[in-house]
Amino acid sequence: xxxxxxxxxxxxxxxxxxxLAASLIVLLVLPSQLFAHVAEGDSAEHSIWxxxxxDWQLVLSVVAxxxxxxxxxxxxxxxxxxxxxxxxxxxxxxxxxxxxxxxxLVSPLDALSAELSSAHMVQHMILMNVAAPLLIMSSPxxxxxxxxxxKYRTKLGSIFRRMHEWRPRNYLVWQPILLWVVYGVTLWxxxxxxxxxxxxxxxFVHELQHISFFAVSCVFWRVLLDPLKRLHFGRGLAIxxxxxxxxxxxxxxxxxxxxxxxWYPDYETTVSAWSLxxxxxxxxxxxxMWMPACAVYAIVAAFLFASWLQESEYQQHAPEFE
Numbered sequence: 001x002x003x004x005x006x007x008x009x010x011x012x013x014x015x016x017x018x019x020l021a022a023s024l025i026v027l028l029v030l031p032s033q034l035f036a037h038v039a040e041g042d043s044a045e046h047s048i049w050x051x052x053x054x055d056w057q058l059v060l061s062v063v064a065x066x067x068x069x070x071x072x073x074x075x076x077x078x079x080x081x082x083x084x085x086x087x088x089x090x091x092x093x094x095x096x097x098x099x100x101x102x103x104x105l106v107s108p109l110d111a112l113s114a115e116l117s118s119a120h121m122v123q124h125m126i127l128m129n130v131a132a133p134l135l136i137m138s139s140p141x142x143x144x145x146x147x148x149x150x151k152y153r154t155k156l157g158s159i160f161r162r163m164h165e166w167r168p169r170n171y172l173v174w175q176p177i178l179l180w181v182v183y184g185v186t187l188w189x190x191x192x193x194x195x196x197x198x199x200x201x202x203x204f205v206h207e208l209q210h211i212s213f214f215a216v217s218c219v220f221w222r223v224l225l226d227p228l229k230r231l232h233f234g235r236g237l238a239i240x241x242x243x244x245x246x247x248x249x250x251x252x253x254x255x256x257x258x259x260x261x262x263w264y265p266d267y268e269t270t271v272s273a274w275s276l277x278x279x280x281x282x283x284x285x286x287x288x289m290w291m292p293a294c295a296v297y298a299i300v301a302a303f304l305f306a307s308w309l310q311e312s313e314y315q316q317h318a319p320e321f322e
Contacts, residue, residue: 051111056104062098065140072143079146090138097134100126105210114200115270117263118284124213125288128187129296132217136225176241179223184248186216191252193263200266220245224300235250235308239301246297250290257286 076085103109104126113120145153189195190209199206224238259282262268268278278283 029169030312033043048111048115049108051108053106053110060190062101062106066098068147069138069140069143072145072147076143076146076244086143088137093134094138094140095133096142097138105131115267116276116285117267117281118288121285121288121293124210125293127210127214128217129293132214133221133225133296133300136218136221140312158313176223176237179220182242183216183245186212187249188252191256196264197266200264224229235304238304239308242301242304246301248293249297253286253288253294255286255289257283257290259286 113123197208262278271281
């Protein structure tokens with residue numbers, strides 16, 4: 001009789017979560033260095049660094065999310081014990097995710113994104129590849145559900161159970177394929193010049209763009225990182241999932257960086273204040289998509305591959321018992 005071996009899943013080991021979180025925070029800062037050299041002089045345009053976005057709906061949403069998370073964790077720990085179900089590491093991860101959202105949507109980066117396509121790309125990268133995975137690793141839905149009154153939490157649980165029962169056959173087979181397609185289509189379609197320009201000119205469309213980027217990314221990383229350990233997404237499939245996503249995201253970045261024409265002409269009137277031409281700004285945006293953004297996929301894939309090899313080695317050397 002062989003010793004039982006843990007089922008292979010796509011989730012990262014605990015140390016992998018820590019290193020990934022640290023890597024994501026580094027990537028949060030790194031892209032800003034790519035265009036920091038353009039902020040020369042003390043012209044009036046550079047007062048943008050004092051422009052913070054204190055839109056009341058946005059600020060209220062962030063404060064409410066933090067409050068619900070804190071109340072949910074407190075209630076959950078009262079029930080199951082401190083550090084259980086949601087760990088202290090996950091609380092720090094949630095804080096880092098909220099910080100990433102603030103950098104992307106509240107800090108002067110938001111105002112700068114209206115003047116530079118490269119800054120806009122950094123903003124999108126933070127939403128999709130930094131804030132989303134950090135928040136997903138912190139199990140926010142579990143915490144939010146425990147912030148509700150018991151009767152509402154019970155009703156919510158029954159709804160999720162019914163949804164689980166109504167899942168179609170082969171759900172775990174086609175779900176990752178569907179999410180891969182939706183993630184890729186969302187990324188590519190929103191970067192089409194006509195739609196991107198519309199987002200620059202219309203605030204509602206711009207907010208819809210950000211919401212769709214963030215929401216789709218949360219689902220994308222939810223399947224990969226699986227903080228509640230329920231999806232059983234195989235590591236091999238997860239690596240393919242990440243590798244192919246990295247390929248098409250890299251391709252989009254290459255097209256943008258090497259294109260001889262300006263994709264988003266609206267930036268032509270704003271980039272001159274930053275000692276850049278529109279095509280140079282676009283090339284920088286493409287490089288940000290190409291390198292730092294795709295590095296996140298590579299980091300996660302590397303940890304999944306390493307844990308896969310470690311598990312395979314354990315299976316080969318596991319003792320057998322009669």
